[in-house]
Amino acid sequence: MMPKKIVLAYSGGLDTSVILKWLLEKYGCPVVAFCADVGQEEDWEEVRRRALAVGAEEVIIRDLREEFVSEFVFTALKANAAYEGWYLMGTSLARPLIAREQVRVAREVGADAVAHGATGKGNDQVRFELTYAALAPELEVIAPWRQWEFEGREDLIRFAEEHGIPVPVTREKPYSxxxxxxxxxxxxxxxxxxxxxxxxxxxxxxxxxxxxxxxxxxxxxxxxxxxxxxxxxxxxxxxxxxxxxxxxxxxxxxxxxxxxxxxxxxxxxxxxxxxxxxxxxxxxxxxxxxxxxxxxxxxxxxxxxxxxxxxxxxxxxxxxxxxxxxxxxxxxxxxxxxxxxxxxxxxxxxxxxxxSPVSLYREDLASFDRAEGYDQKDAEGFIRLQALRLKLWSARKGRA
The missing domain is CATH 3.90.1260.10 (Argininosuccinate synthetase, chain A, domain 2)
Known part of the structure; x- marks a missing residue:
């Protein structure tokens, strides 16, 4: 069943501009370009102009910076979250927020499908689509990178040139x-x-x-x-x-x-x-x-x-x-x-x-110079109990 209206997560770059045109040609229905401002310092009026020039029915730009920091970044901070010990997950935290707002926009404009520009090799496709599934399972999901005939950036550049897509296109891209x-x-x-x-x-x-x-x-x-x-x-x-x-x-x-x-x-x-x-x-x-x-x-x-x-x-x-x-x-x-x-x-x-006014640290207890509230003799029994299983383990090793 063909969608009646699609909301695309749109950044204004080469990939999503090509996707916007591809969606219009393939599905022949209105496409709304949704842009999420999570602090990436874009020229949003230029992004709006590009989307409309490609053929977007409407461009909706939402300022999500406060929500991003207060709901997502600070929640991760409270958990000391770091993937594999190092990565503080700036991209990972932004994607569910963007997808959540995209779902809201889809409902506002009466769309029955959502689309994203994540590739089939990365994590973002999963993050977008799991959020869609959790919040709006009734929406059709379109993932062009898993569906179209293009294989890489060179194909996208050629398509953009052939269709007059107004994006800054260069063949040299040293990194993403x-x-x-x-x-x-x-x-x-x-x-x-x-x-x-x-x-x-x-x-x-x-x-x-x-x-x-x-x-x-x-x-x-x-x-x-x-x-x-x-x-x-x-x-x-x-x-x-x-x-x-x-x-x-x-x-x-x-x-x-x-x-x-x-x-x-x-x-x-x-x-x-x-x-x-x-x-x-x-x-x-x-x-x-x-x-x-x-x-x-x-x-x-x-x-x-x-x-x-x-x-x-x-x-x-x-x-x-x-x-x-x-x-x-x-x-x-x-x-x-x-x-x-x-x-x-x-x-x-x-x-x-x-x-901290609610600190659990007690200088009088921690000090090596004072003993108020802590009897050092109590440590003797504590150590003896902790050592019991080690003595039993050692004796068994000696018998082996």
Whole structure:
């Protein structure tokens, strides 16, 4: 059954501009171009002009920056989520939000189909389509990269030239870029060789650590229930706060990651990431938790970080298991309130102080110079009980 109207997740680049034209030709129905502003600093009026020139019935642009930071970035921050230990998942966090808004737009305009420009080799196709399935299973999903006859960029360029598609087309594309308010990612092209060092002129958000200032910069971040709310005593909105930390971290070269990751579809991929503000926030948040979280609660939560991160990376933001995990994470954050002081220097964000009105740290108990409230003789029985099974294990080994 042919769709009556399609909403396309449109970026204004070569791929989605070709997809827009291809959809119009193949399905012969109106196509609405939906654009999500998640902080990628596009010229949105130019994007609108391109889409209309190709033939879009309507162009809908939504500012999703506050939702992106408050609902998605800060939720991941509260869980200390990092895929395979390093990747803070800027792209992974943006996709379910974009897909959710795309579903809203489809319902507003009366569309019965949605389309995206993700390739058949990457993770984004999964993230878009799992979100569609969770929020609007009645919508038809169109994934052109898995359906059309084009095999690569050269085919798209030729199609764009033949159809007069107004996009900046070049045949030389050294790498692929995805940007939002949380990060910039680079992959493909010259970066596909995992032995090759990325060129310094590639980076957009951070200076190289070697070129960073020779003097460190100190800052303080205030948290309330796990959420950052102020920098150096100034309360800021989520977008303002992250933007400021991006600027501060960027000028000190903080937040670069170069890793080979395991895609959900089974391939390995080399990715380069810049996440200056996010790196500062994760470092500060973790330090405050060490002051305020009970040991067993922290260890239990930490055991779930890999799973929570996988769910984000794989595209299961809207799923029953994610809802359950988020509820647990929120419970752990009730007392993660306080202030962390950091020093930014030559690519590093170092914690140099932390304080909290609900701290579990007791200087009188921790001190080597005082013994109030702690009888050191009690440790003797504690150690004896812990050692019992080791003695039994050792005796058995001696008999073997």
């Amino acid at each position: 870029i995805d940007a939002n308010l949380f990060h910039i990612s680079y992959e493909g092209g010259i970066l596909e060789d995992p032995w090759a060092e990325p060129p310094e002129d590639m980076f957009r958000m951070t200076v190289s650590p070697e070129a960073a200032p020779d003097e460190p910069e100190y800052l303080e971040i205030d948290f309330e229930r796990g959420v950052p709310v102020a920098v150096n005593g100034q309360r800021l909105s989520p977008v303002e706060l992250l933007s400021l930390l991006n600027e501060m971290g960027g000028r000190h070269g903080v937040g670069r990651v170069d890793m080979v990751e395991n895609r959900f579809v089974g391939l390995k991929s080399r990715g380069i990431y810049e996440t200056p503000g996010g790196t500062i926030l994760h470092t500060a948040h973790r330090a405050l938790e060490h002051l305020t979280l009970d040991r067993e609660v922290m260890h239990l939560r930490d055991s779930l970080i890999p799973r929570f991160s996988e769910l984000i990376y794989y595209g299961f933001w809207f799923s029953p298991e994610m809802e359950a995990l988020r509820a647990f994470i929120e419970e752990t954050q009730k007392n993660v309130t306080g202030t962390v002081r950091l020093k930014l220097y030559k690519g590093q964000a170092m914690v140099v102080g932390r304080k």
